[in-house]
Amino acid sequence: MQRRSRLFAAVGAAIALAFAAGPAPSAEPKQGGILRIYHRDSPASASIHEEATYSANIPFMGIFNNLVLYKQDAPQNSLQSIVPELATSWSWSADNLTLTFTLRQGVKWHDGVPFTAKDVKCTFDMLMDKSPQKFRKNPRKTWYDNVTEVTADGDFQATFHLKRPQPALLALLASGYSPIYPCHVSPAEMRTHPIGTGPFKFVEFRQNESIKLARNPDYWRKGRPYLDGIEFTIIPNRSTAILAFIARKFDMTFPTEVSVPLLKDVKAQAPQAVCELKPTNVNVNLIVNRDKPPFDNADLRRAMALTLDRKAFIDTLAEGQGDIGGTMLPQPQGVWGLPPEILRTIPGYGPDVQANRAEARKLMEKLGYGPAKHLAVKISTRNIPVYRDPAVILIDQLKDIYIDGELDVVETGNWFSVVARGDYAVGLNLTGNAVDDPDQAFYENYSCGSERNYTHYCNRDLEKLFDRQSMETDLEKRKKLVWEIDRRLQEDVARPIIYHIRAGTCWWPDVKGFTMMVNSAYNGYRFEDVWLDR
């Protein structure tokens, strides 16, 4: 145990030191200018803690600070890329059950009130539903299920008390979804006029029009941010938005909002633009309602998983730009993805699609289906192209195993209500992971009773493995456990992953200091290192 805590402390200290040194700038950054970005839609509110979409993260992340944060110029998020932010350092207790943060002094909220450890406690009390002040909705409450309490030990020290060791708690705290909120501002005010300690102050949020941020001149990190402000213009029409970017009305597209075909269009019309296509840690998956006959039959679910031709999905929908993997994002961009040699051995992942389908047909025939007796089923999905298009391909592929699918599009706002009620038999779904860490992906999507466990898959033995990997401090040992869990999830057809999406972001060459992350679309928008070379 002591060895473990020393390891935790050493990693923390090393990272703190690395951060103090700061990243080596590639050119001399210039102060000033407004960064103009178009936004894909109007977020429901400005409160990051109450939202679960990067429509809220991207524009509002710059207003806040976390205790710790993923290094903004490191493309891959990992435990090694976590740096202090409102914390100056952290340490684990000998039993790894308490995580103590020493907090930065002299930091002020945008309204001038000093930041203290009480704010940290308030934030996490609200997230853990222990505060009299309540969020309207609290989508990441489960992230802190292992935290019993957060205490403020004086003004500049905060401690997390855990039920069991969880080294990856830091990974969750480093996400763009983990800002520290002020005690003295109500959740309702944070929805409309957020106050933070971050590099940018909130100026204005006009629903369906624009979001404006201005430089925080009192920011604790001297010399940052470089920009005078950021303006997001909300343009829901994708064609208009892309044309406006090409016409240089904007410096940057909305991050990860440029599809593969559109990326080609942009490069053709604006060859000078810098465009990057990266995995977003969002996957397309098949959900089968295991409570609904005949899909309560494991063989039927297995046959459905076996018929998936993942490459065909990627080739048709994304011109070959996608990644095949299990629950965790495939390597090398993902940290925890199943290695190809294991992936190949999982039923349905082998290269011979016809052999897989022959096996699937045998299973179907065993269940009484065949050329003369097809199984008719509605394939439910959300009524937006990114869901609908793969659902159509899925229907086509299911035909090969005597399943006649009929597309059942659900009005987009009702999709998760339908899924949560179990009011579907087979569906096509998208799952986004904010943090490339098994503690987020496994508990959120596969633990018994989780609100996001749409298929109601429940395996108590596997849950014990979830805990084991979560407590494991040795990275390599943890990886092996994670692979074992991921393999079993795919074999159990818990929620067959069809493919992992890649998406593009473009910006003009005079936008500097922006790093597009490769294993999350949620964590890289502090914008304090971004500058305009004009």
Add this chain to the structure above:
Amino acid sequence: MAAYLLRRVALMVLTLFGISVVIFVLLRLVPGNVADIIFDAAGMINPAEKAGLERQLGLDRPIVVQYGAWMGGLLEGDLGHSYVSDRPALEEIAPRLPITAKLAGLALAFSILFGVPLGVVSAVRQNTAIDYVLRVLSLSGLSMPAFWLGLLILMAFVAWTGFIPIYSETPQSLWDEFLVYSVPAAAVGFRSSALVMRLTRSSMLEVLRQDYIRTARAKGASEPAVNYRHALSNAILPVITVIGIEAAFLIGGLIVTETVFNIPGVARFLVEAIRWRDYPIVQNLVMLIAVVVVVVNLIVDLLYAVLDPRIRYGE
């Protein structure tokens, strides 16, 4: 006339009451409410949190009570609060109204300024090259969807000028406003102008064959005088009716045009509000549109009497 007006106003109030009931009920028949949509964005539903939100917004009350509250508020000038932004509905709607009004006004002006004179020219020069060109133009106007035309215009601007005429910040001068609204107004007004042009043409052709036109010519009236003073003033009545109807239907074209040109008007806002099931916004906006339609209809009817001295209401 006064009795006629009173009757029309009473009918208007009844119509608006009917519309308010239909809108209120229809909105609540659509699956899902704002709480569903808000939770949907989070990819999860927590029944307790959802129930709390519904209670907070008063959505758990009986529908009759909700309707009564809305009507009561309307009579006191309180439109309620937006469920999404939590701001008073009036504050959300009011700044967007002039934007759409300007765009609609300009579009209507475009359709009249182009539609009527070109319709006259087309009729007067019947079966000539210019008539054929104008007829093809009007047919294309009727068959081109506004969003498609809008996108085409944007693409052409970007490709040829490198400039994109979309709304990105509040115009500071009248000239800025003209620049911002003229292109989308042309896109949305093109269809109406085509309709007006065709109708003017057919109406003019009918009138030009009348005896009194021949008489006017025989009396030595000039061609413009014959065409505009004698023919057009008689041919314009059905055109006015159509313009009135078009003004009401313009909102449909404005929804797509405001979306394509990114104009933050009420039409686009209405669509967003429907998507979010933001009842206070949708109810009040639809009522406002209904009032506009009903009032425009009344104005058109009254215009008949002004334009045609033979028409007398209430006699």
